[in-house]
Amino acid sequence: MSTRPGRAAGRARHNEGVTTTSANSGRSTARAGGTGAGRRRTKGSPALASERREHLVRLAAELFAKKGFQATTVRNIAEEAGILSGSLYHHFDSKESIVDEILSGYFDELTASSRAVVERGGEPREVLSALVRICFDALEPHRAAVTVLQNDWNYLRDMPRFGYLGKAENEVEQLWLAEIERGRQAGIFRADINARLTYRMIRDTIGVTVRWFQPGGSFDAGDLADHYLKVLFDGICVH
Amino acid sequence: MSTRPGRAAGRARHNEGVTTTSANSGRSTARAGGTGAGRRRTKGSPALASERREHLVRLAAELFAKKGFQATTVRNIAEEAGILSGSLYHHFDSKESIVDEILSGYFDELTASSRAVVERGGEPREVLSALVRICFDALEPHRAAVTVLQNDWNYLRDMPRFGYLGKAENEVEQLWLAEIERGRQAGIFRADINARLTYRMIRDTIGVTVRWFQPGGSFDAGDLADHYLKVLFDGICVH
Amino acid sequence: MSTRPGRAAGRARHNEGVTTTSANSGRSTARAGGTGAGRRRTKGSPALASERREHLVRLAAELFAKKGFQATTVRNIAEEAGILSGSLYHHFDSKESIVDEILSGYFDELTASSRAVVERGGEPREVLSALVRICFDALEPHRAAVTVLQNDWNYLRDMPRFGYLGKAENEVEQLWLAEIERGRQAGIFRADINARLTYRMIRDTIGVTVRWFQPGGSFDAGDLADHYLKVLFDGICVH
Amino acid sequence: MSTRPGRAAGRARHNEGVTTTSANSGRSTARAGGTGAGRRRTKGSPALASERREHLVRLAAELFAKKGFQATTVRNIAEEAGILSGSLYHHFDSKESIVDEILSGYFDELTASSRAVVERGGEPREVLSALVRICFDALEPHRAAVTVLQNDWNYLRDMPRFGYLGKAENEVEQLWLAEIERGRQAGIFRADINARLTYRMIRDTIGVTVRWFQPGGSFDAGDLADHYLKVLFDGICVH
DNA sequence: AATGAATGAGTTTTCATTCAT
DNA sequence: AATGAATGAAAACTCATTCAT
Numbered sequence: 001m002s003t004r005p006g007r008a009a010g011r012a013r014h015n016e017g018v019t020t021t022s023a024n025s026g027r028s029t030a031r032a033g034g035t036g037a038g039r040r041r042t043k044g045s046p047a048l049a050s051e052r053r054e055h056l057v058r059l060a061a062e063l064f065a066k067k068g069f070q071a072t073t074v075r076n077i078a079e080e081a082g083i084l085s086g087s088l089y090h091h092f093d094s095k096e097s098i099v100d101e102i103l104s105g106y107f108d109e110l111t112a113s114s115r116a117v118v119e120r121g122g123e124p125r126e127v128l129s130a131l132v133r134i135c136f137d138a139l140e141p142h143r144a145a146v147t148v149l150q151n152d153w154n155y156l157r158d159m160p161r162f163g164y165l166g167k168a169e170n171e172v173e174q175l176w177l178a179e180i181e182r183g184r185q186a187g188i189f190r191a192d193i194n195a196r197l198t199y200r201m202i203r204d205t206i207g208v209t210v211r212w213f214q215p216g217g218s219f220d221a222g223d224l225a226d227h228y229l230k231v232l233f234d235g236i237c238v239h
Numbered sequence: 240m241s242t243r244p245g246r247a248a249g250r251a252r253h254n255e256g257v258t259t260t261s262a263n264s265g266r267s268t269a270r271a272g273g274t275g276a277g278r279r280r281t282k283g284s285p286a287l288a289s290e291r292r293e294h295l296v297r298l299a300a301e302l303f304a305k306k307g308f309q310a311t312t313v314r315n316i317a318e319e320a321g322i323l324s325g326s327l328y329h330h331f332d333s334k335e336s337i338v339d340e341i342l343s344g345y346f347d348e349l350t351a352s353s354r355a356v357v358e359r360g361g362e363p364r365e366v367l368s369a370l371v372r373i374c375f376d377a378l379e380p381h382r383a384a385v386t387v388l389q390n391d392w393n394y395l396r397d398m399p400r401f402g403y404l405g406k407a408e409n410e411v412e413q414l415w416l417a418e419i420e421r422g423r424q425a426g427i428f429r430a431d432i433n434a435r436l437t438y439r440m441i442r443d444t445i446g447v448t449v450r451w452f453q454p455g456g457s458f459d460a461g462d463l464a465d466h467y468l469k470v471l472f473d474g475i476c477v478h
Numbered sequence: 479m480s481t482r483p484g485r486a487a488g489r490a491r492h493n494e495g496v497t498t499t500s501a502n503s504g505r506s507t508a509r510a511g512g513t514g515a516g517r518r519r520t521k522g523s524p525a526l527a528s529e530r531r532e533h534l535v536r537l538a539a540e541l542f543a544k545k546g547f548q549a550t551t552v553r554n555i556a557e558e559a560g561i562l563s564g565s566l567y568h569h570f571d572s573k574e575s576i577v578d579e580i581l582s583g584y585f586d587e588l589t590a591s592s593r594a595v596v597e598r599g600g601e602p603r604e605v606l607s608a609l610v611r612i613c614f615d616a617l618e619p620h621r622a623a624v625t626v627l628q629n630d631w632n633y634l635r636d637m638p639r640f641g642y643l644g645k646a647e648n649e650v651e652q653l654w655l656a657e658i659e660r661g662r663q664a665g666i667f668r669a670d671i672n673a674r675l676t677y678r679m680i681r682d683t684i685g686v687t688v689r690w691f692q693p694g695g696s697f698d699a700g701d702l703a704d705h706y707l708k709v710l711f712d713g714i715c716v717h
Numbered sequence: 718m719s720t721r722p723g724r725a726a727g728r729a730r731h732n733e734g735v736t737t738t739s740a741n742s743g744r745s746t747a748r749a750g751g752t753g754a755g756r757r758r759t760k761g762s763p764a765l766a767s768e769r770r771e772h773l774v775r776l777a778a779e780l781f782a783k784k785g786f787q788a789t790t791v792r793n794i795a796e797e798a799g800i801l802s803g804s805l806y807h808h809f810d811s812k813e814s815i816v817d818e819i820l821s822g823y824f825d826e827l828t829a830s831s832r833a834v835v836e837r838g839g840e841p842r843e844v845l846s847a848l849v850r851i852c853f854d855a856l857e858p859h860r861a862a863v864t865v866l867q868n869d870w871n872y873l874r875d876m877p878r879f880g881y882l883g884k885a886e887n888e889v890e891q892l893w894l895a896e897i898e899r900g901r902q903a904g905i906f907r908a909d910i911n912a913r914l915t916y917r918m919i920r921d922t923i924g925v926t927v928r929w930f931q932p933g934g935s936f937d938a939g940d941l942a943d944h945y946l947k948v949l950f951d952g953i954c955v956h
Numbered sequence: 957a958a959t960g961a962a963t964g965a966g967t968t969t970t971c972a973t974t975c976a977t
Numbered sequence: 978a979a980t981g982a983a984t985g986a987a988a989a990c991t992c993a994t995t996c997a998t
Contacts, residue, residue: 052978068393070309074972086974087979095972125476147393153450154307154390189475197458197466198475200451201444208443211392219436227436235474236419236428236437237364291961313989326962328990530957546871548787552993564995565958573993603954625871631928632785632868667953675936675944676953678929679922686921689870697914705914713952714897714906714915715842769982791968804983806969 053091056081060098061144065210069099069152096161099148106145107168110138118175124183129229131176135206136225140215147210173199202232292330295320299337300383304449308338308391335400338387342395345384346407349377357414363422368468370415374445375464378452385449412438441471531569534559538576539622543688547577547630574639577626584623585646588616596653602661607707609654613684614703618693625688651677680710770808773798777815778861782927786816786869813878816865823862824885827855835892841900846946848893852923853942856930863927890916919949 059080063072074095078085092098117130139146148156149165156162176199183189209224219227298319302311313334317324331337356369378385387395388404395401415438422428448463458466537558541550552573556563570576595608617624626634627643634640654677661667687702697705776797780789791812795802809815834847856863865873866882873879893916900906926941936944 066393068309068391070307071394073970075970083978084980085972086981089973089975090978150447151390151393152307154305154386155310187477190473190477193470193475194466197463198470200448201467201470204447204450205440205444208389208447209439211443212439224436227433228440231432231437231440231471231474233474233476234429234478235470235472236432237472238426238429239473239478289960312987314987322961323963324989325964325966325991328992329961332990334989544871546787546869548785549872551991553991561957562959563993564960567994567996568957628925629868629871630785632783632864633788665955668951668955671948671953672944675941676948678926679945679948682925682928683918683922686867686925687917689921690917702914705911706918709910709915709918709952710948711952711954712907712956713948713950714910715950716904716907717951717956767981790966792966800982801984802968803970803985803987806971807982810969812968 056088056091057098057101061102064099064102064152065144065147069148070155096159099156100161102145103148103162103165106138106142106149107165109142110134111168111171114172114175118179124179124186124188125233127179128176128183131179132202132206132229132232133222133225135203136209136221136228139206139210139213139221139224143210143215146207150207150210173203176203289330295327295330296337296340300341303338303341304383304386308334308387309394335398338395339400341384342387342401342404345377345381345388346404348381349373350407350410353411353414357418363418363425363427364472366418367415367422370418371441371445371468371471372461372464374442375448375460375467378445378449378460378463379454382449382454385446389446389449412442415442534566534569535576535579539580542577542580542630543622543625547573547626548633574637577634578639580623581626581640581643584616584620584627585643587620588612589646589649592650592653596657602657602664602666603711605657606654606661609657610680610684610707610710611700611703613681614687614699614706617684617688617691617699617702621688621693624685628685628688651681654681767808773805773808774815774818778819781816781819782861782864786812786865787872813876816873817878819862820865820879820882823855823859823866824882826859827851828885828888831889831892835896841896841903841905842950844896845893845900848896849919849923849946849949850939850942852920853926853938853945856923856927856938856941857932860927860932863924867924867927890920893920919945 056077060072060077063076063080066072067076073085074088075085077098078088081088113134114131117127117134121127157166173196177195180189180195180198184191184193184195205228213219213221213224215221295316299311299316302315302319305311306315312324313327314324316337317327320327352373353370356366356373360366395404412435416434419428419432419434419437423430423432423434444467452458452460452463454460534555538550538555541554541558544550545554551563552566553563555576556566559566591612592609595605595612599605634643651674655673658667658673658676662669662671662673683706691697691699691702693699773794777789777794780793780797783789784793790802791805792802794815795805798805830851831848834844834851838844870882873882890913894912897906897910897912897915901908901910901912922945930936930938930941932938
């Protein structure tokens with residue numbers, strides 16, 4: 001379902017407005033059609049360096065999800081990886097750039113999938129279902145990102161570097177609003193509901209799920225989506 | 240609707256399992272093994288807490304809501320009050336005890352109101368409506384508490400001091416579950432919805448509202464409740 | 479045995495070299511042959527004010543003995559008395575002046591008693607016994623002073639205010655040394671012991687006793703003295 | 718005489734019951750749930766601790782001895798080392814863990830030597846002499862530990878972390894008591910002395926010596942021991 | 957004689973980050 | 978690619994003391 005774009009094609013890094021003093025400011029992944037001479041530090045294959053990096057990001061993601069971004073120290077991450085905290089700076093610019101990588105990965109996928117679903121078109125109820133399912137489906141692969149967004153949004157939103165988060169959110173919102181509106185015009189959705197309110201309600205409800213959702217527990221993300229769509233479309237009352 | 244108990248009558252502070260070495264842990268100064276007779280600070284007013292203290296709690300609450308508990312420094316709070324950070328410790332034991340005061344105030348009220356509503360009885364749909372409205376109504380007076388719970392729950396839940404939060408949450412959950420079940424038995428609520436899932440969905444959705452809800456904006460808490468109950472009971476689809 | 483001089487006649491206060499900014503610098507007890515107009519703050523009888531003050535000193539002494547001077551806060555003392563810390567400053571200049579009162583009381587008595595015993599004269603062995611017993615006997619009434627001297631001597635000795643402690647110690651030491659010497663000349667004490675080393679050994683041993691000595695326990699101060707004198711004079715070996 | 722075990726072989730650190738969150742609690746960096754293989758910091762040298770670390774401990778020990786544990790600030794230590802106070806935390810968890818290192822080093826050695834001496838057996842008088850000499854001999858290499866124990870015992874004894882101090886003291890006491898008893902049975906030591914009282918007297922007297930004993934002064938630790946044993950065994954009186 | 961509020965200088969500790977090796 | 982040592986700025990908290998009321 002997800003049209004997951006390759007990393008190179010996706011939105012690159014998002015360090016707008018950030019002064020980068022060190023040499024290692026951006027991602028060190030290969031850039032498509034790179035113009036400058038990409039920093040190559042790794043002697044072996046670039047793929048290996050990238051693997052190490054991705055591994056570190058995954059470790060960090062887990063910690064961010066478990067303890068929150070602020071409460072996770074660079075030392076925590078390094079310990080988890082079995083190295084010293086200073087050594088992390090060989091791979092990343094800063095703690096922020098790690099979380100950036102995590103969040104942008106999530107948003108790249110979310111916006112791309114959402115756009116694709118809407119472009120494909122179909123019954124508003126089906127499209128809306130698909131949008132909802134995209135969010136639920138992200139709960140497992142992007143658990144950390146969603147969690148950080150839930151818990152540390154307050155902290156991150158004020159940082160210029162993460163301005164893109166708001167923009168991406170907006171783009172997704174517009175897609176939803178249009179679809180809800182379309183359903184209303186078509187007489188499928190009730191006229192007396194407020195589209196924005198409804199959107200917020202749905203998105204928030206899904207996001208906040210990470211706080212108690214256990215992958216591998218009694219429900220999987222699909223069950224959650226089924227249940228939620230049922231209530232969303234028809235309410236909890238018997239008709 | 241809410242039987243809102245006065246602060247003085249409600250459950251006081253919740254520092255179970257916390258050794259308090261300093262003098263300012265509770266509202267009335269705790270004394271080690273003093274020989275003198277207990278001092279009553281305020282003779283005239285029934286309020287136990289000093290006005291100054293309450294004022295400081297309010298200032299702190301605003302900051303916690305705006306920036307999060309972790310991101311708010313005691314200096315921030317002190318500056319807001321126009322004093323030095325050390326002076327705050329004349330009134331409070333710790334930063335934690337400030338947030339404790341805020342959170343316990345919220346939970347005292349929430350559990351009391353919820354219990355009262357359930358005990359009064361009535362149609363399940365009406366009782367559930369009332370429970371939902373209690374949560375929405377808390378959004379304004381307890382904005383800070385709800386916000387902190389949203390953003391810093393991950394951080395707070397591991398602290399023994401805040402174990403009571405989980406317990407209070409549980410109590411409320413039980414009230415809701417019983418009511419949903421009752422509605423199902425009565426054939427009012429659909430048999431194919433999961434009570435727990437539904438509960439989490441509703442509570443979370445309301446709580447997360449605090450992230451964008453502006454008191455004094457285009458919607459007030461009542462509008463939100465109306466809209467939400469509409470969707471919750473009957474869904475967004477036309478029947 | 480102790481010729482305990484009245485407070486008024488004893489060495490007054492010892493704030494040499496301390497700039498006193500507040501009004502209440504010295505003791506407020508009546509001064510013998512006072513020249514200036516003594517500060518009179520108490521409306522009732524001066525004796526009552528003095529009683530309160532003495533009571534506070536006793537409370538402080540207990541705390542100093544239990545937790546050490548440095549580790550005891552002014553707040554601790556005030557709490558014990560059932561007042562607020564600031565209120566203590568109505569009675570005392572500073573924390574230091576409280577401990578000063580405790581220590582000087584001890585030394586006034588110690589030096590006076592020791593002088594008296596030596597002046598009375600007699601067999602060196604008897605005089606030395608009496609000197610030892612003075613120290614043991616002080617263990618109960620001056621427990622706090624002895625304890626503070628043991629634990630906080632390092633801290634206090636550098637303060638000009640407490641320079642008199644060293645002087646008083648010296649005076650006592652001279653009395654002992656002379657007596658030991660006299661006993662040696664008389665052929666009663668061995669010639670091959672070092673007087674100073676012996677003095678230090680005895681005094682220290684007695685002082686350090688406060689660390690485990692429990693008034694009301696299996697031994698009283700007299701038992702300790704008996705035992706110690708036995709070992710001191712004749713050793714632990716069978717002859 | 719002392720079987721002085723090397724540091725690396727002795728009982729390491731004693732932070733029983735203390736939750737260590739940071740990385741630097743022990744000598745070898747504790748790691749949370751690291752995946753990588755354990756790192757050995759020093760391959761060549763058998764010493765586990767870094768030289769830098771040991772150097773810092775020595776500096777701290779001197780300051781603790783001079784000013785007392787409480788009165789020595791981490792800033793003092795850092796300044797002595799020519800670094801900033803925060804930098805100390807690269808090497809140590811806390812101020813407490815520094816003093817822990819100092820104290821446990823002393824006790825490891827003391828208990829090991831004492832055990833060895835007792836196990837070797839011999840005349841009670843000789844064994845007791847050896848036990849006394851162990852204590853005197855520790856005065857120079859473990860001056861700081863002994864001093865801290867003298868001055869800050871009151872403060873440290875209440876901390877769970879330092880519970881092992883009491884246990885180690887107890888073990889040593891038992892060794893002494895058994896030896897004194899053996900000497901009594903053998904008719905070498907007087908029957909009318911109390912073993913515990915005698916033990917306390919001796920140990921305390923030696924410990925308190927640190928308050929005036931100057932390594933490099935007119936007496937060395939051996940002289941002190943000689944003199945003390947003379948008095949202890951035969952008393953100061955001529956027989 | 958005491959309260960209640962505050963000061964100010966200090967404390968220990970945390971932590972992202974830098975950098976020579 | 979990593980270590981080991983350090984920085985520096987800030988954090989929470991402590992506490993003797995002051996002072997208007």
